Amino acid sequence: MEDRKRDHIDLAFSSRLEGKQVDNRFEYEPLFGTHSKVKQEYDFAGRKMRLPLWVSSMTGGTKRAGTINKNLAQACAEFGLGMGLGSCRILLDSPEHFNDFNVRPIMGEHAPLFANIGICQLESMLTEGSSDKLGELVNKLDADGLIIHINPLQEAFQPEGDQQKRPATDLIQDFLELTKLKIIVKEVGQGFGKESLRHLLQLPIEAIEFAAMGGTNFSLVELNRSNAIAAEVFNPFIHVGHTAEEMTLTINELLSELPEQNICVKQLIISGGISSLLDGYYLTSIAKLPAFYGMGSAFLRHAMGDYEKLRTYIEKIEQGWSLANNFLKVKQP
Template sequence: MGADRKLDHIKLAFQSQMNGIAADERFFYEPMLSGHPSDKPEEIPFAGKKLKAPVWVSSMTGGTQLANTINHNLARACGEFGLGMGLGSCRKLLDDDTYFSDFDVRADIGEEQPLYTNLGIAQVEELLDNGQTDKIERLISRLRADGLIVHINPMQEWLQPEGNLIQHPPIETVKRLLEQVEFPVIVKEVGQGFGPESLLRLLKLPLAAVDFGAFGGTNFARIELERNSELNRELYEPFVRVGMSAEQMLNSVNQMVDGGEEIKCRQLIISGGIQNFLDGYYLTGKSKLPAIYAQASAFLKYSQGEYAVLRDYVDAQLKGLRIAKAFLRINENHSE
């Protein structure tokens, strides 16, 4: 076996040259400072519950047979590995149970892991204006969820051919919601992130978390633009190139913390353009507030078929994250 391994090394040495490949300057590689880590899970507080790894499965979808498979696979993985999960938009469940089974995943994720339902700011605004916050409470109760994610998507709604126009500034709607309900609330963007003023206004509220939904990942405004007329696609395309990256948003938050701003929300979910565990490790490690990282499209890719495929992906990602924590130190002077 040893001879075979050495022969492999000889054959692969020429294919493994790093000429022309830049080093990842976000990290210092420190091979002297740790042994290989065990698989012992972490205990990370999150809104009254505990995660076993700093990973969140971002809100996706429901309403088709494939979405049913995706959601139940993802919830099962979150239960097995101790992750948190946000459901896709549950708007259709407010008045119709046709797709309830797509979202009914508490039995898969278990009671210990955080599970949040999800509504858009336009729907929350409408329910508040009509005095119907009881519908949100019933939705959370029926799904046995821990709270609500409010996704902030005015650009998506405006570009969506059948979108809903928002009447009030979303920050005012979120404030009204917090005044009327007792369940935890997370606020997230949908692919363009929050600018510094929006971030600061959100962090001053008693939210369970702010989810970046930064520029660099799936952009729902762009999705809706692709569904638009040819003329509108040409005219409005510049809008989908506007946004804040996850690192830009994190730098803004860190400056707020350093500047002594009064911050009531003490939990970040860093999402948007997180391609792998090194991205997540780097950004959460730089955060001056407690932070976990989230992915959507990567989980989506592996969750559409047999559960074993998704399980292998999650297991490998978490092993990589543990190795990163053992041997990599974050270069605090690096910036994008």
């Protein structure tokens, strides 16, 4: 106790919050909660999650990526998270990388897992009549379904990028008519506008993942790989998009506009710029569809080395989620 009190004296002045803004999204109600762990269960694609936390698609196809994916998969098994793999395109051409993506044996049978392919690769496969290979890929990975990522700006700025010939709306619709796979549609760092969300809500898909502005922006990633002239000309595009909060409110608005029978999407993964668990807690609370929150780079930062670092990070998220549930009341916008 004496050491703790000495710390209080030493740290009192450096711990003042002068000039720092209060987080006005919440009412803090310290009288009514306890420090007990909140035990909840969430349904996603026929699997169970213990935290509404999604490991957003990141990487695969290298030895380093294999280590990252296995650490993340272990965390999903231990804490009851869901996971989207990085683009599995390389597996269609180079099966030798399969072990980098083969995480179901680590995750176990309860956690949801989705494979991932880009819209341009889907277009090529539809044109060739080979889209059935995607079902084979999902089965081989023992995944629950397939993420289709929409990335026209990333492809445009990528030196090796593919050129999309048909609108993503047509391609997704065509594929849905050919497959029984559970589908998630996501962007890659700039989110979706209102009309795109309106269209997606009416498709028979499992979820929309935002991948909104504010997180890792893969258009910027590609511009950073480009030559100086391309970066100069295209740089303004990276500032175009929609934040996770904007998209959450837009979907709430669309749910009141669209006939109830037209809403087919079952849930949302709110990702992109989610920098803290309180961001996730707030947005999943105000969403009018069942919602999970996703993070990518935050997990990546802790998953690149020893598993214990990642484990400690998620333990603290789990503790923080209980604190938020027990002591915070969300103010509705």
